[in-house]
Amino acid sequence: MGRLLSAHRAAVLAIVCLQLVQTTAGLMLPTLNAAVIDDGIVAGNTPLILRLGAWMAGIAALQVAAAVAAGYLGAIVAMRIGHQLRSDLFTRVQQFSSQDVGTFGAPSLVTRATNDVIQIQNLALLAFTMLAAAPASFLGGIVLAAHQDLPLSGIVAAVIPLLAAVMVLIVRRLIPLYRQGQELLERISRVLREQIIGANVIRGFVRQDHEIRRFDAANRDLTRNNLASALLVARMNPLIMVVVNLSSVAVVWFGGHRIEAGEMRLGALTAFIAYILQILIAIMMAMYVFTTAPRAAVCAERIQAVLDTEPSIAGPPRGGLPPAPQGSAAAEAAPVAPAAGGTVEFRGVSFAYPGAEAPVLSGISFTAVPGSTTAIVGATGSGKTTLLNLLPRFLDPTAGTITLGGRDIRSLPLAALRERMSLVPQHSYLFSGTVADNLRIGGPAATDAELWDALDTAQAGDFVRRLPGGLDAPVSQGGTNFSGGQRQRLCIARALLRPAPVYLFDDSFSALDYVTDRRLRAALDPLLAAATVLIVAERVSTIERADQILVLEDGRLAARGSHAELMETSRTYREIAASQLVLEESP
Known part of the structure; x- marks a missing residue:
């Protein structure tokens, strides 16, 4: 927050100056009013009344103008703080790896970037409304009230500690409620997200009643928490009004006796009442800030936790290569020439998730050269996708090294x-x-003709041409208005629009029928002839013409070779191929 405020230092200083003008004008009015009563009305001095009245009107107009300008600037700064926080959060989350995102959870990150930022923004708006006005009104009111009548100021000395005690008690009870409330808000967001995404599963297993009860439980807990905090804040207003009204009654009572005794003037009493009201209003304003601050403080902690989290995967520091993982072959390996070409080499690569009992990959070594296709097959959970994700550094190996x-x-x-x-x-x-x-995510500068070429290569041109609008046809979030096979082909077309020395296909043909699969592979072969291609596949027919096939089994490289070689030497590969060939040949 300090960094954000320093970025708007000039605006904050302007707000402070405007609020000081506003407060000074407000503090002058009761004194002038007292002079109008004592020296004008009581003395029957009409010219003095008119002159002081004109001054009071001008000061009041200045007070309103300063208040409006300060409020306007305060709103701008508060909104900009919210904008910057959302931008910083989004930028940081974009740097996170999938493991980093999983540490916080998607619902939590969404809540922090929306609701938490709004709470801080609201506190900033409230604070800028009284940044200088409340302290100046409080201190100025005490000094000027004591100047009007020192004995009567004892009422102020008794009221302030009472209000401070009320404020401390409320804030101490609010902080844990607000912290729990943010956690409950995340919980209900998580439950709602799961129920929306898994709606078909819920309906398929007829679990609607169970999910309704689960959501209702989360909703009730959040409602109870919000109600408890709202009632606590709501009790503040009656307590303050009781204290304010009793203070006013006490001032009038004791002030009346002092006027009757000739120890105080009537105008001084009216000015004293105005000042004590200003003091109490300043305290009320501060109490609103202090009751809002606990929620914003909890939100600020949650946002800061995200901003302070360094991405587990980052680029190299200035000065060269980061230290290699302990015990890896990379500890002795040094980078050679500047990266050129698309040769990919894995040297003794292993990977394990934090806290896992066993590694997902162990001792993987192979080389893929330009102009070749390397396929990766294996049973579900053998580590195929994990291996592919190591190359673009979506994950980092825990041992070994990868070169490009x-x-x-x-x-x-x-x-x-x-x-x-x-x-x-x-x-x-x-x-x-x-x-x-x-x-155009793949090729921002691609022309329409290039888009159609990529679609035709990906075997998606026919169905896109049939769409209303063609290339301008709408796509819903996640592409849910397309079938799985259509989405796969559109994603392949998107990748083809980005010429690169290395192409990675992660089980990208599984939703295609055999005929479309063959046509697509035939169209891709000449286009990717000079590139290094790595394919994760479940279907043997997709990769039987690959230059080398890696067979993974329990995270280890069980076999390597061409389709013909593996059919002779690898029992695992033969079992996979035999089961799929039977399915492919069946009517």
């Missing part, structure tokens, strides 16, 4: 590394917008 063009990939900036790869992920995800918008 003879250079350790950890020595390359992440953007430079990933620009040399074109990826079709396992989950074919499309963004909301149009077909053209999604394709």
Whole structure:
């Protein structure tokens, strides 16, 4: 927050100056009013009344103008703080690896970037409303009230500690409620997200009643928490009003006796009442800030936790390659020539998730050269996707080293590394917008003709031409208005629009029928002839013409060779191929 305030230092100083003008004007009015009563009305001095009245009108107009200007600037600064916080959070989350995102959870990150930022923004707006006004009114009111009548100021000395005690008690009870409330808000967001995403599963297993009860439980807990905090804040207003009204009664009572005794003037009493009201209003304003501050403080802690989390995967520091993992072959390996070409080499690569009992990958070594296709097959859970995700550094190996063009990939900036790869992920995800918008993620400067060429190569041109609007046809979030096979083909077309020395296909053909699969592979072969291609596949027919096939079993490289070689030497590969060939040949 300090950094954000320093970025708007000039605006904050202007707000302080305007509020000091506003407060000074407000403090002058009761004194002038007292002079009007004592020296004007009581003495029957009409010219003095008119002159002081004109001064009071001018001061009041200045007070209103300063208040409006300060409020306007305060709103601008508060909104900009919210904008910057959301931007910083989004930028940081974009740097996170999938493991980092999983540490916080997607619902939590969404809540922190929306609701938590709004709470801080609201506190900033409230604070700027009284940044200088409340303290100046409080201190100025005490000094001027004591100047009007010192004995009567004892009422102020008794009221302030009472209000401070009320404020401390409320704030101490609010902080744990607000912290629990943010956790409950995350919980209900998580439950709602799961129920929306898994709606078909819930309906398929007829679990609607159970999920309704689960959501209702989360909703009730959040409601109880919000109600408890709201009632606590609501009790503050009656307590304050009781204290304010009793204080006013006491001032009038004791002030009346002092006027009757000739120890105080009537105008001084009216000025004293105005000052004590200003003091109490300043305290009320501060109490609103202090009751809002606990929630914002909890939100600020949660936001700061995200901003302080360094991405587990980052580019190299200035000065060279980061230290290699302990016990890895990379500890002795040094990068050679600058990265050039698309030769990919894995040397003794292993990977284990934090806290896992066993590694997902162990001692993987192979080389993929330009102009060749390397396929990766194996049973579900054998580590195929994990292996592919190590190359663009979505994950980092816990041992071993990976080189691209003879250079350790950890020595390359992440953007430079990933620009040399074109990826079709396992989950074919499309963004909301149009077909053209999604394709141009791969090639921002691509012409319509290039888009159609990529679609035709990916065997997606026919169905896109049938869409209303063609390239301008709408795409819903996640591409849910397309079938799985259509999404896969659109994602392949998107990847083809990004020329790169390395192409990664992560189970990108599984939703295609055999005929479309063959046509697509035939169209891709000449286009990717000079590139290094790595394919994760479940279907043997997709990769039987690959230059080398890696067979993974329990995270280890069980066999390596061509389709013909593996059919003779690898029992695991023969079993996979035999089961699929039977299915492919069946009517």
